[in-house]
Amino acid sequence: MTMLVNGxxxxxxxxxxxxxxxxxxxxxxxxxxxxxxxxxxxxxERLCLGLDRLGIPRVxxxxxxxxxxxxxxxxxxxxxxxxxxxxxxxxxxxxxxVHPTRIAIGGDTLSGEDAREWLRIGVCGTRVGxxxxxxxxxxxxIENILARMEWGPDWxxxxxxxxxxxVVSGTQGNLLLxxxxxxxxxxVQEFGIAGTRRAWVMERAARAGLQVLETRVDLRRAxxxxxxxxxxxRIGLRPARWAGDHATLADPADRPESMALMLEIGYELNxxx
Amino acid sequence: MTMLVNGxxxxxxxxxxxxxxxxxxxxxxxxxxxxxxxxxxxxxERLCLGLDRLGIPRVxxxxxxxxxxxxxxxxxxxxxxxxxxxxxxxxxxxxxxVHPTRIAIGGDTLSGEDAREWLRIGVCGTRVGxxxxxxxxxxxxIENILARMEWGPDWxxxxxxxxxxxVVSGTQGNLLLxxxxxxxxxxVQEFGIAGTRRAWVMERAARAGLQVLETRVDLRRAxxxxxxxxxxxRIGLRPARWAGDHATLADPADRPESMALMLEIGYELNxxx
Numbered sequence: 001m002t003m004l005v006n007g008x009x010x011x012x013x014x015x016x017x018x019x020x021x022x023x024x025x026x027x028x029x030x031x032x033x034x035x036x037x038x039x040x041x042x043x044x045e046r047l048c049l050g051l052d053r054l055g056i057p058r059v060x061x062x063x064x065x066x067x068x069x070x071x072x073x074x075x076x077x078x079x080x081x082x083x084x085x086x087x088x089x090x091x092x093x094x095x096x097x098v099h100p101t102r103i104a105i106g107g108d109t110l111s112g113e114d115a116r117e118w119l120r121i122g123v124c125g126t127r128v129g130x131x132x133x134x135x136x137x138x139x140x141x142i143e144n145i146l147a148r149m150e151w152g153p154d155w156x157x158x159x160x161x162x163x164x165x166x167v168v169s170g171t172q173g174n175l176l177l178x179x180x181x182x183x184x185x186x187x188v189q190e191f192g193i194a195g196t197r198r199a200w201v202m203e204r205a206a207r208a209g210l211q212v213l214e215t216r217v218d219l220r221r222a223x224x225x226x227x228x229x230x231x232x233x234r235i236g237l238r239p240a241r242w243a244g245d246h247a248t249l250a251d252p253a254d255r256p257e258s259m260a261l262m263l264e265i266g267y268e269l270n271x272x273x
Numbered sequence: 274m275t276m277l278v279n280g281x282x283x284x285x286x287x288x289x290x291x292x293x294x295x296x297x298x299x300x301x302x303x304x305x306x307x308x309x310x311x312x313x314x315x316x317x318e319r320l321c322l323g324l325d326r327l328g329i330p331r332v333x334x335x336x337x338x339x340x341x342x343x344x345x346x347x348x349x350x351x352x353x354x355x356x357x358x359x360x361x362x363x364x365x366x367x368x369x370x371v372h373p374t375r376i377a378i379g380g381d382t383l384s385g386e387d388a389r390e391w392l393r394i395g396v397c398g399t400r401v402g403x404x405x406x407x408x409x410x411x412x413x414x415i416e417n418i419l420a421r422m423e424w425g426p427d428w429x430x431x432x433x434x435x436x437x438x439x440v441v442s443g444t445q446g447n448l449l450l451x452x453x454x455x456x457x458x459x460x461v462q463e464f465g466i467a468g469t470r471r472a473w474v475m476e477r478a479a480r481a482g483l484q485v486l487e488t489r490v491d492l493r494r495a496x497x498x499x500x501x502x503x504x505x506x507r508i509g510l511r512p513a514r515w516a517g518d519h520a521t522l523a524d525p526a527d528r529p530e531s532m533a534l535m536l537e538i539g540y541e542l543n544x545x546x
Contacts, residue, residue: 003288012285013293015276015376020286020355022414023296029363054415055422080363082293090302090353090380092414092421092444103288107363129402130436132419140413141295141365142327146405148365149328163403171365 002071004104007063017101019084022092023139025101026050027082031110031233033273035069037079038233042196047083050136055094056085059102071106078107078234084139110234116263119156119230120243121170123219126150128160128168128191135194147171155243157230159222162191166216173232174198177225181258182211184225197231197269204265210258227259229266237266275344277377280336290374292357295365296412298374299323300355304383304506306546308342310352311506315469320356323409328367329358332375344379351380351507357412383507389536392429392503393516394443396492399423401433401441401464408467420444428516430503432495435464439489446505447471450498454531455484457498470504470542477538483531500532502539510539 003011018024028047030037037043044061051058064081071079082103088095124147131140147160148171157170167186169175174195177184183205188194206212222228228240239262276284291297301320303310310316317334324331337354344352355376361368397420404413420433421444430443440459442448447468450457456478461467479485495501501513512535 011288013288015284015286020293092417129404131402140415142413144365
């Protein structure tokens with residue numbers, strides 16, 4: 001596994017880096033197809049949004065793409081790109097001259113997942129609090145870690161709620177619900193991360209004729225949905241069922257058309273260059 | 274300046290360290306008197322609380338104290354101690370075997386601050402959200418950074434509020450208010466950090482005969498207080514006035530007894546071994 005820090009191999013970072021000191025930075029987890037990140041423009045846009053909101057100078061897009069190509073581990077693999085505010089003196093104050101740290105880490109090689117395979121989801125007790133950078137994929141992720149620790153042994157994902165009992169997301173991806181021919185998606189204006197696949201699927205589903213509704217959803221409504229889908233850069237789009245609660249699983253045969261459409265969209269996403 | 278990573282000089286950290294990846298760890302900023310951290314038992318207790326809440330194995334107290342003695346830069350200096358969950362593979366899931374990373378970084382040498390010098394405070398717009406580890410000094414500090422960026426040019430500290438307009442703390446320390454002979458202190462059960470000096474001052478003030486009241490305070494009440502004090506490990510306890518708002522500054526001469534007592538407590542804290 002290759003780790004690049006500002007393009008250099010070795011994978012060591014100065015202990016004074018503000019990414020480590022404070023989580024002062026952003027990241028992207030990308031899916032590489034022959035070394036090229038899938039849906040890159042969406043990743044890049046979100047990365048820049050986070051950097052701008054934090055007041056961190058943008059890094060070179062070319063450098064990021066070069067790094068990601070170098071850390072690819074096969075025809076299809078995952079990789080992580082991190083940009084921090086770089087080294088700073090003690091204290092929260094931002095240095096007068098910032099030299100961002102760019103980190104690329106190669107990840108798992110992907111092979112033959114089935115976009116139609118169901119994932120099992122449970123519900124986490126750890127709540128998502130309001131944060132000053134909603135939508136951004138910043139490095140302050142203790143909530144996700146604590147929620148991830150709650151997973152049951154048979155879970156593939158855990159649902160996280162806000163303090164008002166509304167569904168925010170999974171611990172490592174977004175949730176999308178199918179109600180008849182409507183795709184219902186929790187908003188990301190106040191909480192959570194604006195997933196690249198979430199946005200792509202919403203646009204694709206709308207073009208395919210589904211109604212797409214971004215609205216707050218409580219857990220009861222999520223459980224009552226005809227079907228639940230999960231999305232992130234690794235899994236793409238996958239159908240899910242509630243762990244230990246098979247009774248609430250809607251039979252795909254009951255609504256073949258919209259269900260088949262969503263599965264088709266997931267397949268398309270997986271195969272997309 | 275010395276930086277130790279698990280006791281080794283060089284100050285380089287593996288880029289896969291979860292402290293950098295997710296802010297998955299805790300820290301303490303300590304004041305060293307001849308290499309010994311002032312109020313160490315309180316720092317150690319809070320560090321362990323954070324580690325326990327995160328499920329990170331406790332590190333050796335002896336190792337921490339040895340590191341801090343090694344990074345001291347003079348008879349009186351600041352230092353930072355960080356403990357992370359160490360290196361992990363990609364993803365939020367906690368590794369089966371955790372080897373925490375212990376980092377000690379030497380800081381500024383201290384010299385002759387006047388515990389009676391007033392600090393100027395303003396009010397930040399960045400709000401403190403609920404987080405799953407209230408009171409703990411964890412590495413997810415983007416809120417503090419954004420609030421710190423808001424400081425006016427003549428500020429020494431900025432007040433942060435929660436989403437219900439209650440005062441939480443400063444960006445880098447706690448706030449304590451004097452109302453007559455009552456010390457009014459915002460709680461840390463839901464938000465903010467349980468400051469070591471905050472707790473020490475509350476106990477000391479109670480012993481000295483002040484009434485100590487831990488209660489939610491809105492900004493108006495804070496501004497109407499007879500006096501405002503700031504506390505952290507570096508400044509100890511210091512009186513503050515609102516930046517650009519001299520009219521609301523209570524004249525210490527109006528209430529010499531409780532004000533003099535608080536200044537005396539600040540002096541005692543500064544000089545304490």
